[in-house]
Amino acid sequence: QVERGFYNYLQEPHLRYFQDLLGYEERVLTNLSDLEKYNVDWFQQVRGSSAVVLKPKTTEEVSKIIVYCNQYKLALCTQGGNTGVASGAVPVFDEIILSMELMNEIIEIDENSGTVVCQAGVILEELDNALAGKGLMVPLDLGSKGSCQIGGNVATNAGGMRVMRYGNMHGNTLGLEVVKANGEVLDCLTSVRKDNSGLHLKNLFIGSEGTLGIITKVALQCSTRPKSQHVTFLGLQTFDKVLKTSKKAKHELGEILSAMEVMDSHTIKWGKEHTNLVSPLDDYPFYLLIETAGSNVEHDSIKMNEFLESALKGHYVLNGVVTGEPSKIQSIWAIRENLPQGFKDYGWCALYDLSLPVTEYFNIVDETRDYLKNHVEDVFGFGHLGDGNLHLQVLARKYDKWLADDLETFLTKRILDMRGSMSAEHGLGFLKRKYLPIVNDHPSYTLMTDLKKLLDPNRILNPYKVFP
Ligand code: FAD
Secondary structure (H helix, E strand, O other): OOOOOOOOOOOHHHHHHHHHHHOOOOOEEOOHHHHHHHHEOOOOOOEOOOOOEEOOOOHHHHHHHHHHHHHOOOOEEEEOOOOOOOOOOOOOOOOEEEEOOOOOOEEEEEOOOOEEEEEOOOEHHHHHHHHHOOOEEOOOOOOOOOOOEHHHHHHHOOOOOOHHHHOOHHHHEEEEEEEOOOOOEEEEOOOOOOOOOOOOOHHHHOOOOOOOOEEEEEEEEOEEOOOEEEEEEEEEOOHHHHHHHHHHHHHHHHHHEEEEEEEEHHHHHHHHHHOOOOOOOOOOOEEEEEEEEEOOHHHHHHHHHHHHHHHHHOOOOOEEEEEOOHHHHHHHHHHHHOHHHHHOOOOEEEEEEEEOOHHHHHHHHHHHHHHHHHHOOEEEEEEEHHHOEEEEEEEEOOOOHHHHHHHHHHHHHHHHHOOOEOEOOOOOOOOOOOHHHHHOOHHHHHHHHHHHHHHOOOOOEOOOOOOO
């Protein structure tokens, strides 16, 4: 249950101010049908009722909007590509939606230092395509790359498929420009790799989910685009074999290993029924997708084939395919990337994004399945094995509050006992905000709420999110 805060309601004079600032039609949306897609999140878990979407193009416009909202105590919800999993990007009540989609300029690509500076609303895939021509790439890959924005990636500290090789956004963000709740612009937009001259203020905003400031520009460290890519898809008998194969891959593929995703048989079955999943292998208890990225096709191909051969010979894996062909690589990745498509339309789908010691990875799936017995339709797990990040899915025909609360308590206790995390990469947003005081010790929680008070005293930035 959540109650609307003491914010003002949007009125005609407010609208007139925004229209004078941004123009009348395309940049101030008030038409109900235009508003629909901005009011509902990608996973269709939360629906807000905002009456206006604002689309600034410049930092100065963002600053003016925020100053005005602060003055009239109007709540704001910043929205990037609206692909977030914790429903942080949609209004809960009637917050004004600040869409970053027109702040989509790539400002500078520096080929010598391998850096890029862009506005926050640039779509991840578009930025990556622009870098491709220069032999560079964004060191981040998500299934949502065609819609999510670089500012949203920073605001959620996104992880994704290649964290084990390149790290997350905390590791790759060199600089930020941020508009504070009082309209002041923080220029931390340096592109240098090393800068220890004072506190690392930009880090405060990475993963802050629009609650501390609005990210308007981003400077990123890019990686060299690999010239060769290979993928192997493996069928395995037990989780123990998954762990042994993963260790073997780290040792034998070494510097070219770039991703390692795992799925159980329930996941593949679900994918076949609810997405257009086509698997090159069938009927194994576990599946591993391992990717290499390097600079020499011949060398990488030999390494990958030798790895597969010895994994088969040593009975680590039961079966496997390997490919270096771009279209085949894409269809193998599609097995993993399209899974979330199926969750939208299912009755009730609880998505847990857990960090835990890798040895416990599938134990928690089995324990959850046993705990819920036949109260749900299915329980399955998949995710970024290389990072110990499990996506645990619990599916039921319809929402049951008792079951949901009981499951939360069970999982939270198990994960905290292991000193894991209840939100590995998706953030807390609206749906998981209750965890903030539960999973953080009291002094850390108090420091977080003090920072929020300091940076946004009127709590106009993304209310009802992250901070319970
Ligand atoms: P939004 O959803 O629009 O916003 C997310 C949060 O950031 C909100 O709180 C919003 O207020 C805030 N925000 C957005 N832009 C700004 C800004 N400029 N300034 C301040 N705050 C801002 N995530 C992963 O980490 N790893 C994955 O592998 C992954 N796979 C996914 C696959 C699919 C199919 C989908 C749909 C989602 C996936 N996600 C994944 C989740 C999501 O794509 C990421 O969290 C992504 O970083 C969100 O970016 P966005 O632009 O869509 O942000």
